Amino acid sequence: MSPTIRDVAREARVGIGTVSRVLNNSPQVSDKTRKLVLAVIEELDFTPNPIARRLSTGKTLTIGVILPNLTRSSYIERLRGVQETLALTKYHLVLFSVGTISDRDDYFRTLPSSSMVDGLLIISLPPTDKQAKRFKESGVPVVLVDADHPDLCSVTIDDIEGGKLATQYLVNQGHKKISYMGDILETAFHPSTRYRHQGYLQAIRENGLPEQPEYQIFGDSGRLNARKMADSLFSLKEPPTAIFASSDAQGIGILDKANELGLKVPEDLAVIGFDGILEADYANLTTIDQNLYQSGVESVQMLLACLENPPATINKKILPLELIARKTTGVSPKSLG
C-alpha cells in the first residue's frame, strides 16, 4: 500500500494538517517544518491520493470531452487542440466518444450531474433545448465546439460566410457551372453542411447565376462516397467546371475520381474543400481553413475561464475563416475559354 498523509505526519512528527499545508503550498508554515516534511515525503515516496483530494475539495480536476467517433480528421484535429492545451494545465482529459444518437443522449444526460468532471467540452454535437437546459441546471460549465446554442458558451465559425467565401472564389475565377457537394441534411448530426449550402446559394444568387438543382448533390460524408457523387456530377450533360465540397474529405474524394477519369485539375475542374485538415495540404486542395486545432485550444481556454470565475454572460467565440489557395483552383478552366 502506498503511504498516506498520516504516515508522513507520523514520520515527520507533525500533524496531518501541516503535511496538507505543505502539499498545498500554504504560506503559513515555517521554512523549517516545510523542509522537514518535504524530506519525509521524498523519503517515503509519497504521492497524495487524487481521489481523496477530489472528494474533499469537490473538484475533480477533470474535463470531459464528448465527441463523435474518432473517425474524422476534423474531430481528431480539434481533439488534438484540446488535448495539448489541457496538458498545460492541471486538468485531466476524459474521453467520451459517441457512436450513436443514444450514446450522445446518455452522455448528455448523465455526465453533467455525475460529479465526474469539472467541466464539459462538447465537439460537433449540438444539444437540444432540453439538453441545454439540463446543462445549465447542473451547474457544470459547458463549452460547445463547432455547435451552437443560445444558452451555452461556444466556439464556432460562420458556416454561411464560409460557404459564400468558397463559392465566390470560384465565381471570381470565372466559373459559372459551380456545384455544391454536401452531407445529407436530414441524417447529419450537424447543421453546418446546411449553412455552407446556404452560403453557396447566396453567392450563386448574388452573382446572378442559375440555381441548378442537378449541381447540388448530397450524400453520406466521406471520401469514398464523394467519389461516387463526383462520378454522377461528371456524367451530367453539362458537368460543372468547379465543385465546392463541404468538407476536405469530400474534396479529396472528388480529386480521386477526377484523377481516375483523367480530368485535369484545375484546368478541367476546380475543386475547393472546407476544413483545413492536414490531408488537404498533402492533396494540394484549395480549402476554407476553419482553424480546427485552434478551436480546441480556444474552447479549453474558455472553459477554464468559466471554471475560475463563472461568467455572468454567455461567451461566444467565432473563429476566423481563411481561404487557402492551393493547386486545385486557380487556372482558368479550358471550358471557360
Place this chain on the structure above:
Amino acid sequence: MSPTIRDVAREARVGIGTVSRVLNNSPQVSDKTRKLVLAVIEELDFTPNPIARRLSTGKTLTIGVILPNLTRSSYIERLRGVQETLALTKYHLVLFSVGTISDRDDYFRTLPSSSMVDGLLIISLPPTDKQAKRFKESGVPVVLVDADHPDLCSVTIDDIEGGKLATQYLVNQGHKKISYMGDILETAFHPSTRYRHQGYLQAIRENGLPEQPEYQIFGDSGRLNARKMADSLFSLKEPPTAIFASSDAQGIGILDKANELGLKVPEDLAVIGFDGILEADYANLTTIDQNLYQSGVESVQMLLACLENPPATINKKILPLELIARKTTGVSPKSLG
C-alpha cells in the same frame, strides 16, 4: 447541491446501508424496500457520487491511455479500438498524450502510483527496464501495445516477419532493385522500424540479392519527408524498381512524388507500405496490415482480464499480419522485361 445517499435514506425512512445495497444490486434486500428506495432515488434525481465510491472501494473505474501525440493515423486507429472497446465496459478512458520524451517519463513515473487509474494502456512507447520495474512494483496492471518488454503484458506484431513478408512479396514479383525506406533509427521512440529493416535485409540475403546501402534510406517519418527521400532514391543512377516503406504514410509520400514525376505505378515503380491505415486503402497502396484497430481491442481485453484476476503469468499476444495487395504492386515492371 445534488442529493446524497443520506437524503435518499432519510426520505425513504431506511438506513443508508440499505440505499447502498440497492445501489449495488445486493440480493439481500427485500423487493418492497428496493422498490421504495428506487422510487425515492427517482424522485430526488439522485446519482451516486463516483468519487466517493472510488475512495471507498479503491477502484477508480478508469483506464489511463498513454500514447504519442495524436498526429499519426496509426496511433489514432489503435486509440479508436481502445475507445470503442472500453465504451462497452464500465471503465472510463483518461487520455495522456506524450509530446516529448520528458512528458513520457513524467507519465511513466507518476501515473502508476497516483491512484488515478486502475490500469494503464501504453501505446507505441516502449519502457526502459527501470520504468517497467516501477510498473510492476506499483501493482497497477499495464498492457503495452506496439511495444514489448519481458516483464510486461503486451500486444504486438512480429516486425521482422512483416519486413520479410513485404520484401519477399516484391522479390516474388521479379524485383531485384528493392529499396527500404524507414524512420531514423536513433531518434525514433520506437524500434519497430529497425525490425522491419532487419526483415528487409533478411529477405534480401535469403534471395541472394545484393545489400545496396544506397537503397536503404532513413529519415524523419511522415508523408512529406518521404517525398523528399523518394526523390533522392529516384535520382540514383540505378533507381530501385520497388520500394518497401516502413509505414503507409511514407508509402503514400512515395506515391505523391512518383505521381509528380510522372512515374507509372506499378509499371515503373512498385510500392508497398506497412500499417494498414485507412489512407492506404484510399491511395490503393499495397500494404502489410498490422490490425491497428484490433490491437486496441485486444489490449483492452487483456487489461480487463488482468483487472479481474491478476494473472500469474505475463500475457503476450502477437497479432497476425496480412498482406493486402492493391494497385501499387502487381504488374511486372517494365524495367524487368
Place this chain on the structure above:
DNA sequence: CTGAAAGCGCTAACAA
C-alpha cells in the same frame, strides 16, 4: 505557525 477534529459521499463489516 501548528495540531486536532470534522467532514466530503460512499462501501462494507458488524450487529441486530
Place this chain on the structure above:
DNA sequence: TTGTTAGCGCTTTCAG
C-alpha cells in the same frame, strides 16, 4: 433483511 458504524485519504476549519 436491515440499521449503524468505521473507515477510504485528503482539506479545512477552529483552537491554541
